[in-house]
Amino acid sequence: MFESLSEKLQKTLRNLRGLGKLSEKNMKDGLRDVRMALLEADVNYKVVKDFIGHVQDKALGREVLESITPGQQLVKVVYDELVRMMGKEAEPLRLSSEPPTVIMLIGLQGSGKTTTAAKLARSLRTRGHQPLLVAADVYRPAAVQQLIVLSEQLGIPAYSDENSNDPVGICRDSVQHARRSNRDVLILDTAGRLHINDELIEELRRIREILHPHEVLLVADAMTGQDAVNVAEQFHSRVGITGVILTKLDGDARGGAALSIKSVTGQPIKFAGIGEKLDAFEVFHPDRVASRILGMGDVLSLVEKAQGTIDEKRAAELQEKLLKAQFTLEDFQQQLQQLKKMGPLDEIMAMIPGMSKFKGLQPQEQDVVRVEAIINSMTKKERQLPTIIDGSRKKRIARGSGTAVADVNRLLKQFQQMQKMMKQVRRMGRLRGLGGGLNFPV
Amino acid sequence: MNEKNRVGIIARLRTRLSKAREGFAKRVRNVLRKGAIDEDVFEELEATLIQADMGVKTTHQLVEKMRERVKSDRLTDAEQLYTVLEEELVALMSQPSTDAHSAVQSASPHVALVIGVNGVGKTTTIAKLAHMHRLDGKKVVVAAADTFRAAAIEQLEIWAQRAGADIVKHKSGADPAAVAYDALAAAIARKCDQVIIDTAGRLHTKTNLMEELKKIKRVLGKLDPSAPHEVLMVLDATTGQNALSQARLFTEALGVTGIILTKLDGTAKGGIVVAIHQEFGIPVKFIGVGESLDDLKPFAPTEFVKALFED
Helix, strand or coil: CCCCHHHHHHHHCHHHCCCCCCCHHHHHHHHHHHHHHHHHCCCCHHHHHHHHHHHHHHHHHCCCCCCCCHHHHHHHHHHHHHHHHHCCCCCCCCCCCCCCEEEEEECCCCCCHHHHHHHHHHHHHHCCCCEEEEEECCCCCCHHHHHHHHHHHHCCCEECCCCCCCHHHHHHHHHHHHHHCCCCEEEEEECCCCCCCHHHHHHHHHHHHHHCCCEEEEEEECCECCCHHHHHHHHHHHCCCCEEEEECCCCCCCCCHHHHHHHHHCCCEEEEECCCCCCCEEECCHHHHHHHHCCCCCHHHHHHHHHHHCCHHHHHHHHHHHHHCCCCHHHHHHHHHHHHHHCCHHHHHHCCCCHHHHCCCCCCHHHHHHHHHHHHCCCHHHHHCHHHCCHHHHHHHHHHHCCCHHHHHHHHHHHHHHHHHHHHHHHHHHHHHHHHCCCCCC | CCHHHHHHHHHHHHHHHHCCCCCHHHHHHHHHCCCECCHHHHHHHHHHHHHCCCCHHHHHHHHHHHHHHHHHCCCCEHHHHHHHHHHHHHHHHHCCCCHHHCCCCCCCCEEEEEECCCCCCHHHHHHHHHHHHHHCCCCEEEEEECCCCCCHHHHHHHHHHHHCCEEECCCCCCCHHHHHHHHHHHHHHCCCCEEEEEECCCCCCCHHHHHHHHHHHHHHHHHCCCCCCEEEEEEECCECCHHHHHHHHHHHHHCCCEEEEECCCCCCCCCHHHHHHHHHCCCEEEEECCCCCCCEEECCHHHHHHHHHCC
16 A cells, blocks of 8 residues: 555665765655655654654764665664654553552543553553553443453453542542552553543543552554644643553554654653454554554564464564565465464454555455365375466365365465565565665564 | 524534644644745645645645646735635535445435444444434434444443434344344334444454445345445544545445544544545545534534634
8 A cells, every 4th residue: 555665765766876875965855755654654744854854964974884775774764763763662661669550541532541451451460460440431421331341351350430420539549449459550541531621631630640640651543643743742741641552553554643742742652552352462662663654564563473372483484484485385374374373364464564555365264264175185296386286186176175166266366476475575575684784673 | 404503503613623723723824824925835835734634645736736826826925825725625625425425315214334443433423413313303223233342332322312312232242234234124113214323443454344344234235225325434533644544445345425524623633534535535424523412513614624724
């Protein structure tokens, strides 16, 4: 869907290859592409302006030192600066040495606070904590009920008060409740509100003043556009935030809001929501979102997900094969099985750079079973050399797998397309490795 | 809607839209209207349009068009330029939907399928829609086909009660298509005028969840081949360029007939609907400007465009 910035820059700067240095003049077109890419990724207009100025200074300063092509040099400077601005390393939660720790979640309506509260609680429990969810959204119909249902799904207690419509009082009482029941982290799920609603902002300030939370986390939607700066600025200056959780990163939004929010508040982005399931939650990785903003895919996230499920060696093999496109139908079968273990296939495929261009090719769970059956009905030779599969072989395979010849044809075609796609991925990977001067995390 | 009522709504909308409008919009008007047209005017124009989430492509097209108009119409005054631009945008946003996106108006019961990504305000919007139809004296059934999100059914139930609409629901986790089917069957049996179907929020990139929506549409077609008569995509005004992808994929799957732009009572301008209108020909039908039942308004292009530039 998007032409990646690397592809674009490669085109723009092709005729500059070999010049070996950046000047204001030859960088002009390249920087224009960078600017467009950032704006298309929803980075705020003013933030982009500052960023471009900054990159220009940096790139000019280093022009003679490096002898790679101008395009590579520029991409590297842009990428490094993006990562640096978004915080280099993931920052951990601040937990109090004297429990209970109080974590307050705030944000606009629909940013995903309630789901995030549950995900955060789950993540804290896996790290040995005893969280308590606090239902402080007394405004949205059934919001309290929603948190209670999630808490029951997780088996993590929730504190609510049916008789109270005072969020400040509920939060205050919840601390007592946590002490009595030995819970060491409270997660306050507050109601969604506009950053310009004085009355409701005042309510957050009061909760903050009374409870002195150790973290006040702004929950922000990764799909947010230019307004992200206003929202973040207002919540930060009027309530005061200590960090950000970016939600809905499992879609195809480029996530430029991350850079906008970070630059106007200076507060770190700590976590990312990456799916509807309660375990779809991870530490925020600035480097990955930087590649995403630039349209360079998310191979690293994919590899990490693989590592969590498969062992490390097989993950490395998988990555290698994905990138080198050296796989046979046998590997294809194995990979489908491995991918299945990693989670819903559409989520996995979304992480592969360039995959968005191959809409419709993403395998469906139910297809996998059929595909396996078809491959199982092939001879070893057929799996290694699919070109030998002629009409009569197809008939045999279809009979053996209980499918139709059309299914076999579809699989073979899909396999061919998959190989093409992997070549594409490899091309992008090669660009990153070009000249050896680029340190992209692949 | 009588004239007095209409003026009241516009005035109210304006107050809502203008709430806490600060910064660039005001500045732009000043720059735009300060006199002679120079490069600064175009630059400021670009800044305004992009910051309203109109997107790089649409912004550049508009700015180029304005450059041409300045030449062809011999515009000299920035105020004139502003007026021309406003007219241009109003004309674009007033265009009816292209054939591919047209809704069926006369059907009884009329079925509206409401879709969108997570957290855009579908359930609240459905309550407002139900309320609007109720004020028109119609009998309304809402279908609780968001069987996925915890307590979504309870949320819709509370709203339906407030709006005075019937609700058809199953248990949490049930097949959404079955809920939709039952709701339409019930509406036919009870001779209701309007069916509004709530669906679970889903990212447009999740193929399996998009299939689920297609199934809802298919199943409705069994009771009434022309149903759903309207497919409304709810879009959060704070959304950036991703809204284009949402519009594209939801349209491919279901044929979106209109957009409801929510949360316009914040500081976001929702300019991406201009790009969506331009690219796909999908019109905006309603806007959401608050949390109470009567905070859903028919889309008014002139008001919307003015709000893009005014503080």
